[in-house]
Amino acid sequence: MLRFCILFILLGLAQALSASSYYSPQTPFKTSHKPADLPQLNPTHSFWIDSLGANPLADEGSTGTLTDAADVCIIGSGITGVSAAYHLANTVKSERFPVPHQGTKVRAVILEAREFCSGATGRNGGNLTPYEFFSFNKIQSLFGHEAALRFYAVEDYSVAEMVRIAKESGWADEVDLVEGGHLNVMLTESDLSELQEDFASAIAAGRNVNASWLSREEMNATFGTYNWGVRTPGYNLWPLKFVTQLFKQSLKITPQLDLRLHTHTPVTSISPANSASPSVHRWTLTTPRGSVYCSSVLHATNGYASHLLPHMAGPSGIVPVREQVVAIRAAAPPEVLSTTSWLGNEGYWFPRPLEPSKSTPLVILGGARSAAGPPFEVDTTDDSVINGNVGIVLRNFLPEMFPGLYAPGQEPEAEWTGIMGFTSLDIPFVGPVLSSHSSTPPNLNIATLYKGQFISAGYAGHGMPRAFACAEVVVQMILDEFTGTEWISPAWFPKPFLTWVRDDEN
Numbered sequence: 116m117l118r119f120c121i122l123f124i125l126l127g128l129a130q131a132l133s134a135s136s137y138y139s140p141q142t143p144f145k146t147s148h149k150p151a152d153l154p155q156l157n158p159t160h161s162f163w164i165d166s167l168g169a170n171p172l173a174d175e176g177s178t179g180t181l182t183d184a185a186d187v188c189i190i191g192s193g194i195t196g197v198s199a200a201y202h203l204a205n206t207v208k209s210e211r212f213p214v215p216h217q218g219t220k221v222r223a224v225i226l227e228a229r230e231f232c233s234g235a236t237g238r239n240g241g242n243l244t245p246y247e248f249f250s251f252n253k254i255q256s257l258f259g260h261e262a263a264l265r266f267y268a269v270e271d272y273s274v275a276e277m278v279r280i281a282k283e284s285g286w287a288d289e290v291d292l293v294e295g296g297h298l299n300v301m302l303t304e305s306d307l308s309e310l311q312e313d314f315a316s317a318i319a320a321g322r323n324v325n326a327s328w329l330s331r332e333e334m335n336a337t338f339g340t341y342n343w344g345v346r347t348p349g350y351n352l353w354p355l356k357f358v359t360q361l362f363k364q365s366l367k368i369t370p371q372l373d374l375r376l377h378t379h380t381p382v383t384s385i386s387p388a389n390s391a392s393p394s395v396h397r398w399t400l401t402t403p404r405g406s407v408y409c410s411s412v413l414h415a416t417n418g419y420a421s422h423l424l425p426h427m428a429g430p431s432g433i434v435p436v437r438e439q440v441v442a443i444r445a446a447a448p449p450e451v452l453s454t455t456s457w458l459g460n461e462g463y464w465f466p467r468p469l470e471p472s473k474s475t476p477l478v479i480l481g482g483a484r485s486a487a488g489p490p491f492e493v494d495t496t497d498d499s500v501i502n503g504n505v506g507i508v509l510r511n512f513l514p515e516m517f518p519g520l521y522a523p524g525q526e527p528e529a530e531w532t533g534i535m536g537f538t539s540l541d542i543p544f545v546g547p548v549l550s551s552h553s554s555t556p557p558n559l560n561i562a563t564l565y566k567g568q569f570i571s572a573g574y575a576g577h578g579m580p581r582a583f584a585c586a587e588v589v590v591q592m593i594l595d596e597f598t599g600t601e602w603i604s605p606a607w608f609p610k611p612f613l614t615w616v617r618d619d620e621n
Contacts, residue, residue, distance in 0.1 A: 153496075170359070174231075187412075190416055190423070191234065192362075192378070195586050196415035199590050201361050208371070212594055225362075232358045238531055241467075243349070243350040243579050269609055298456070300334075300457060300460065382400045411567045413590075415572065418534040420572045435494060436495075437502075439532050441506070442529040445513075446520060449466060454466060462480060480509055486507070501531075543585055545570070547568065
C-alpha cells in the first residue's frame with residue numbers, strides 16, 4: 116500500500132528544511148492532498164532573504180521584456196534550479212550540448228514566482244550536512260545494499276562539489292561557509308543504541324564512516340549539555356548567498372549560453388506549444404507577463420511541484436509541509452558554543468559567525484513541528500504565517516538543552532516559515548516527468564504525455580546536500596534527450612531517486 120510517511124511529521128523530527136530522516140508509515144488523519152498553490156506573495160521575513168543587502172538578485176528580470184523562447188526553461192530559482200543552470204553552462208562549454216541553430220547560442224531561462232531564491236533554499240536552516248550513516252538499516256531494508264551506499268555517496272559528492280566550487284572561486288567567506296562539523300544529540304539510551312546499530316551496519320556494508328562518539332560526560336564538559344553525542348563532518352552557510360554566487364558564476368562559464376533570470380514571474384500553466392511557436396519548442400509556459408516557448412522544461416519547484424503537475428499531488432507524488440525557523444541570540448561567546456551544527460530532540464541549529472558589533476553569535480534554530488498539532492503543517496504552501504505553538508517551543512528549546520548558554524525568554528531576532536516537499540519514500544523524484552510509474556527506464560526519444568518535461572524535487576527536508584548532484588543528473592538527461600543518447604547513471608547516484616524507479620508498495 117502507499118507509504119505516506121506521517122510518523123516523522125507526528126514526531127516533529129524534521130531536521131531542517133535542509134535535513135531529514137527516514138520514518139515509518141502511519142496515517143492517523145486525512146488531509147486534502149489537493150494540488151499545491153502558487154507561493155504566497157507576502158511570505159514571512161526570512162533572516163537569509165531579508166537581511167540588508169543579502170539578495171541583490173531579488174527582483175532581477177521582473178520588469179522589461181520577457182524572454183520569448185528558450186531551449187531549456189527552469190522553473191524555480193533555489194538550489195536545484197540554479198545548480199541546473201550551472202551544470203547546463205558546463206555542458207555547453209564542453210560543446211556537448213547542441214547549439215540549436217548554427218551561429219546562435221543555447222538559450223536558457225529561470226522563472227521564479229517571487230523574489231530570487233525565495234522558496235525552501237532561502238528559508239531553510241543553513242545546514243550543509245551529508246549523512247554519514249544515519250538511518251542506514253532503514254534505508255538498506257527498503258532499497259537494498261548497493262542503493263543504500265549510494266544514498267550517502269550522492270550527498271558526499273554533492274557537498275564536496277559545492278565546497279570545492281566556493282573555495283576555488285574565492286567566495287567561500289562571502290557565503291559564510293564554515294566547516295564546523297555536525298553533532299547528533301541523543302537524549303535516551305534507545306536513541307543511542309539505534310544510531311550505534313546504524314553505524315555498525317554501515318561499516319559492515321563497506322562504507323568508510325567518519326564519526327566520533329562522545330559520552331555524556333564529554334558532551335557536558337565540552338558543550339554544556341548532558342546527553343550522548345556523535346560527531347560527523349558537516350558545514351553551515353548562508354544558502355541564499357551561495358545560490359546567488361553560483362548563479363553569477365554560471366553567467367561567466369561560457370558565452371555560448373544565453374542564461375536569463377525572471378523573478379516575480381510565476382508559471383501558472385504548461386501546455387503544448389501552439390502553432391505560433393517555433394517548431395523546435397514543444398511547450399508553452401504561461402505567466403502573468405506573457406508566454407515563454409520552451410523545448411525542455413525542468414520543474415525545480417520542490418513542495419510546489421503539484422501546482423503545475425496536478426497528478427503529483429498527494430502521497431504518490433510530493434506533499435508540501437511547512438517548517439518554522441528562528442534566529443535567536445546566544446548568551447555565550449563563540450568559543451563556548453563552537454561552530455558546530457546540531458540535531459536532536461526535535462530541533463536543528465547552529466551558531467552563525469560572529470558579527471563585528473556583537474559579543475555573542477546569532478543561532479539559527481528550527482524544528483518542533485509536533486507542537487503544531489494535527490495535521491502537523493502537512494498539505495500547506497502558506498509560508499506567510501507563523502505557528503504560535505511551534506514558536507513557544509523554539510524559544511524554550513536552547514535554554515533547556517544548554518542551561519546557562521541561552522537566556523530564558525529571549526525573543527528571536529527573526530522568525531519565519533518555509534515549505535518543504537515530502538514523498539512517500541522520503542526520497543526525491545529525479546528524471547523525466549511521467550504520468551505513471553514504471554519499473555523500466557523510459558525511452559527519452561519516444562513521444563509521451565510529458566515529453567521534454569523533467570523534475571528534480573521532493574527532497575523531504577534534506578535538499579541542500581542532495582539538490583546540486585540531482586540537478587547534474589537531470590541536466591544530463593535533458594542533454595541526452597536533445598542528442599538522442601542513452602542516459603548512463605553516475606556511480607554515486609541512487610537508483611530509487613529516479614522517477615521511473617518508485618517502489619511505493621514497500
